[in-house]
Amino acid sequence: MSHADVVPIGARGKPGRGSGTRRTPSSASRSLVGDKPTLTPVDDPPAEKEPTAQDPAAKKPAATEPTVTEPTAKKPPKPGPKKPSPKQPTATPKPEPSAEQPEPDAPDFELPSSVSELLALLGDTAYSVLGPDADKAVAEVLGFARRRLTGDYDIDSFGLDSDLTESLILPLLRPLYDKWFRVEIKGAENIPTEGGALIVANHSGTIAVDAVMTAFAVHDETPNNRILRMLGADFVFSLPFIGEMSRKTGSTLACAEDGHRLLTSGELVGVWPEGFKGIGKPYKERYRLQRFGRGGYVSSAITAGVPIIPTAIVGAEEIYPIIGDLPLVARLLGSPYFPVTPLFPWLGPLGMIPLPSKWIIEFGEPIPTDEMGADDADDPMVVFNLGDQVREAIQHNLYTLLQERRSVFF
Amino acid sequence: MGRVVLVTGVGRYLGARTAARLASEPGVERVIAVDIVPSPYPLGDAEFLRADIRSPVISKVLASDEIDTVVHMNVLATPTAVGGRSPQKEINVLGTMQLLGACQRAPALKSLVVKSSTTIYGASSRDPALFTEDMAPKAPPRSGYAKDSVEVEGYVRGFGRRRPDVAVTTLRFANFIGPNVRTPFTEYFTLPAMPTVMGFDARLQFIHEDDGLEAVRRATVLDRGGTYNVAGDGVLALSQAVRRAGGVAAPLPAFTAGPVGSLFRRARLADFSPEQVRFLTFGRAVDTSRAREDLGFVPRYTTEQAFDEFIRVRRPNLDASHEFVASLEQTLVSTVTRGRVHVSR
Numbered sequence: 001m002s003h004a005d006v007v008p009i010g011a012r013g014k015p016g017r018g019s020g021t022r023r024t025p026s027s028a029s030r031s032l033v034g035d036k037p038t039l040t041p042v043d044d045p046p047a048e049k050e051p052t053a054q055d056p057a058a059k060k061p062a063a064t065e066p067t068v069t070e071p072t073a074k075k076p077p078k079p080g081p082k083k084p085s086p087k088q089p090t091a092t093p094k095p096e097p098s099a100e101q102p103e104p105d106a107p108d109f110e111l112p113s114s115v116s117e118l119l120a121l122l123g124d125t126a127y128s129v130l131g132p133d134a135d136k137a138v139a140e141v142l143g144f145a146r147r148r149l150t151g152d153y154d155i156d157s158f159g160l161d162s163d164l165t166e167s168l169i170l171p172l173l174r175p176l177y178d179k180w181f182r183v184e185i186k187g188a189e190n191i192p193t194e195g196g197a198l199i200v201a202n203h204s205g206t207i208a209v210d211a212v213m214t215a216f217a218v219h220d221e222t223p224n225n226r227i228l229r230m231l232g233a234d235f236v237f238s239l240p241f242i243g244e245m246s247r248k249t250g251s252t253l254a255c256a257e258d259g260h261r262l263l264t265s266g267e268l269v270g271v272w273p274e275g276f277k278g279i280g281k282p283y284k285e286r287y288r289l290q291r292f293g294r295g296g297y298v299s300s301a302i303t304a305g306v307p308i309i310p311t312a313i314v315g316a317e318e319i320y321p322i323i324g325d326l327p328l329v330a331r332l333l334g335s336p337y338f339p340v341t342p343l344f345p346w347l348g349p350l351g352m353i354p355l356p357s358k359w360i361i362e363f364g365e366p367i368p369t370d371e372m373g374a375d376d377a378d379d380p381m382v383v384f385n386l387g388d389q390v391r392e393a394i395q396h397n398l399y400t401l402l403q404e405r406r407s408v409f410f
Numbered sequence: 411m412g413r414v415v416l417v418t419g420v421g422r423y424l425g426a427r428t429a430a431r432l433a434s435e436p437g438v439e440r441v442i443a444v445d446i447v448p449s450p451y452p453l454g455d456a457e458f459l460r461a462d463i464r465s466p467v468i469s470k471v472l473a474s475d476e477i478d479t480v481v482h483m484n485v486l487a488t489p490t491a492v493g494g495r496s497p498q499k500e501i502n503v504l505g506t507m508q509l510l511g512a513c514q515r516a517p518a519l520k521s522l523v524v525k526s527s528t529t530i531y532g533a534s535s536r537d538p539a540l541f542t543e544d545m546a547p548k549a550p551p552r553s554g555y556a557k558d559s560v561e562v563e564g565y566v567r568g569f570g571r572r573r574p575d576v577a578v579t580t581l582r583f584a585n586f587i588g589p590n591v592r593t594p595f596t597e598y599f600t601l602p603a604m605p606t607v608m609g610f611d612a613r614l615q616f617i618h619e620d621d622g623l624e625a626v627r628r629a630t631v632l633d634r635g636g637t638y639n640v641a642g643d644g645v646l647a648l649s650q651a652v653r654r655a656g657g658v659a660a661p662l663p664a665f666t667a668g669p670v671g672s673l674f675r676r677a678r679l680a681d682f683s684p685e686q687v688r689f690l691t692f693g694r695a696v697d698t699s700r701a702r703e704d705l706g707f708v709p710r711y712t713t714e715q716a717f718d719e720f721i722r723v724r725r726p727n728l729d730a731s732h733e734f735v736a737s738l739e740q741t742l743v744s745t746v747t748r749g750r751v752h753v754s755r
C-alpha cells in the first residue's frame with residue numbers, strides 16, 4: 001500500500017545529485033539544485049568561465065539585432081515579471097553574513113575583482129564600438145539565458161514559444177533571409193496588423209523553407225511583429241526535432257479545429273494547400289500550382305469571416321531543384337518522397353545547402369469573406385469557387401513576378 | 411431533507427478529501443465514504459464504511475441507505491499504489507461495473523459523478539491542439555490507466571442510457587498535481603534526471619488538487635450531468651516543466667523510450683507505461699470552456715501555478731537556486747555594462 005520510495009540513483013540515499021562524497025556541488029549542478037548561495041569563495045572560478053565564454057556571443061547579436069524593445073528600467077528587483085504565482089519571494093533576505101544587502105543595483109554576491117574588471121573592459125569595448133546597443137544586447141542575452149535556464153517563459157496552448165522564436169530563432173534566420181535569399185517583399189501593406197486573416201501561398205522547395213521565410217517576412221514587415229501561425233501536415237509533427245521546432249515557432253496541425261480556433265482568436269494563419277504535392281514536385285513543373293487540397297482552408301476562413309490573402313512566393317522552387325525521386329527509399333523512411341537534386345544525396349550534408357536563389361514574396365490583395373454566411377462554409381460550390389479564385393490569384397501573381405525577375409540568382 | 415452521498419475510493423488522497431469536502435457542504439445531509447481499507451486521510455464528517463465495490467455488498471448499501479448521489483472516485487491512476495497493473499485494472503474496470511450494476515438497482519439514485527481522465531484522448535502527432543469533449547481520440551489508448559478510463563466511460567455511458575433519470579456527470583481530469591497528491595507524474599518530476607523523448611517536447615496540462623476537488627464538488631452540487639474537461643489554464647512544455655522543477659532532462663531516442671520506460675517501472679522509480687511514453691512524446695491539452703460555461707468552474711491555479719505550487723512544496727530549495735541564477739544574471743549585466751543597465755525583475 002505504501003508508495004514506492006524514490007531513491008535517486010547514485011545518491012546513496014541522500015537527496016540531490018552526485019555520489020555524496022563531493023563537498024562542493026559540481027558546476028553543472030550548481031545552477032540547477034538549490035543551494036544556499038554561501039558559495040562566494042568557491043563559486044568564483046565557474047562564474048569566471050561562464051561570462052567570458054558568453055561575452056563575445058553577447059556582443060554579436062548587437063550588430064544584427066534590429067529592434068530593441070525591452071526597456072531596461074531601473075526598478076527594485078522584487079516585483080518580478082514572472083507570472084503571478086502563489087509562491088512567496090522567500091529568498092530575498094539572505095541571512096548570510098558574507099552576502100551583501102541586496103539592493104536594486106548591488107547584487108547578492110560579488111565576482112572577484114579581476115574577473116569583473118575583465119568583463120567590464122569587454123563591456124567598455126563593446127560600448128565604445130556599438131554604443132548603448134551593446135548594453136541592451138548584453139542584458140537581453142543574459143536575460144534570455146536566465147529565462148531558459150529556469151523555465152521562466154510562456155508557451156501558448158498550441159505550443160508557440162514566443163520567447164524562443166523572437167529571441168533566438170528569428171535572429172538566427174535573418175542572414176538566410178537577408179543575405180542568402182535576399183528576400184524582396186511586395187504588398188506588405190496587405191498583411192493586416194490586427195485580427196484574423198488567412199495567408200494562402202504556393203508551396204515549393206523540397207523542404208518547407210518557403211513557409212519559414214514567409215513567417216519571417218510577416219514578423220519583419222508588420223509593425224507589431226506578428227507571428228504567422230502555420231498549419232502543417234501531421235507528418236511534420238511526427239518527426240523528432242522538426243516537429244518540436246515547428247510547434248515552438250508557431251505551427252500547428254492542419255486540421256479544421258486548430259485552424260478555426262486560431263482564426264477566431266484573431267491570429268494570422270498561414271496555409272500551403274498544395275502540401276506535399278507542391279513541395280515535392282519535380283523541377284520541370286516549377287511554378288505550376290498543384291491541386292489545392294479539399295478546400296478546408298476556404299471553409300475555415302468563411303466560418304471565421306476572415307480575409308484570405310493570396311501570396312505568391314518566387315525563388316523557393318530553385319533552392320533544391322528536384323530532378324528525381326526515390327520512392328523505394330522514401331517508403332523505407334516513411335516520408336512522402338525522397339528527393340534527388342543536383343547536389344543531394346551526392347554531396348551528403350553539403351548537398352543540403354540550398355542554392356542562393358533570389359526570392360520575391362508578394363502578399364496579394366485580400367479577398368474578403370465576411371459577407372458570406374456560415375452556411376456558405378458548408379456549400380461545396382461556394383468553397384470551390386472561392387478556392388479557385390484564390391488559386392488563380394496566386395498563379396497570376398506568380399507569372400507576373402517571374403516575368404519581372406531578371407534571373408534565378410539575381 | 412439533504413442529500414445522501416456515497417463516495418468511493420476514500421482510501422486514496424483525492425477520494426478522502428472529496429468525502430470530507432462534501433460532508434461539510436450545506437445541502438448534504440450524510441456522506442458515506444467507502445473503500446476496502448481504512449482511509450489514512452481525515453474524512454471529516456463523512457462516515458467510513460468498509461466495503462468492496464467489487465462485491466454485492468455495495469448493492470445492499472445503496473439500496474438500504476437511500477443514497478441519492480454516488481461520487482465514483484475509485485478510478486486509480488497509479489498501479490504501484492495497489493500492487494500492480496492487474497489489481498489496478500480490476501479495481502478500475504470491474505469495480506466500476508459492479509458499482510454501476512448496484513446503482514442501476516438503486517431507486518433513490520438521482521445523480522452520479524465519475525472521475526475520468528483526459529488520457530482517454532490518447533496522444534499522437536495527429537491530435538488537435540486542444541481537445542473538446544466531443545472530439546474522438548485520433549489514437550485511442552490501448553493500455554494502462556488510459557484504457558481503463560475509456561472502458562469506465564463506456565460503462566458509464568451505458569448506465570446513462572439505462573437510467574435516463576439519473577444525471578450522469580463525467581469529469582475528465584488532466585494530470586493532478588499539488589503538494590500532497592501522488593501520481594506517476596508527481597514522482598516523475600521529483601526524479602533527479604527526468605527521461606524525455608529526444609526531439610519531442612510535449613505540451614502538458616495540470617490540475618491542482620484543490621481545483622480538482624472544487625470541480626467534483628460543483629458537479630455534485632449542481633447536478634447538471636454531462637461530460638467536462640477539467641484542467642488548469644495554459645500549458646507547460648515538458649522541457650520547461652523539467653527546468654522549473656530544477657531537474658535535468660535525459661533525452662532518450664524514441665525507439666529506446668519503451669524499454670527504458672519499462673526498466674523504470676520495474677525499478678519502481680516512476681511509472682512509464684507505453685501510454686505515458688506517448689504522452690511524454692506528443693503531449694495533450696484540452697479545452698475547458700464547457701466546464702467554465704456550464705458548471706461555472708474556473709480553476710484557481712493555472713497549469714503553471716499548479717506546477718509551481720507542487721515544486722515549491724516538493725523541492726523546497728529550488729526557489730533559492732532560481733534566485734541565484736537571477737542574481738548571477740544581475741551581477742553579470744551590471745558588471746559588463748558598468749551599471750549602465752539594470753536588470754528589472
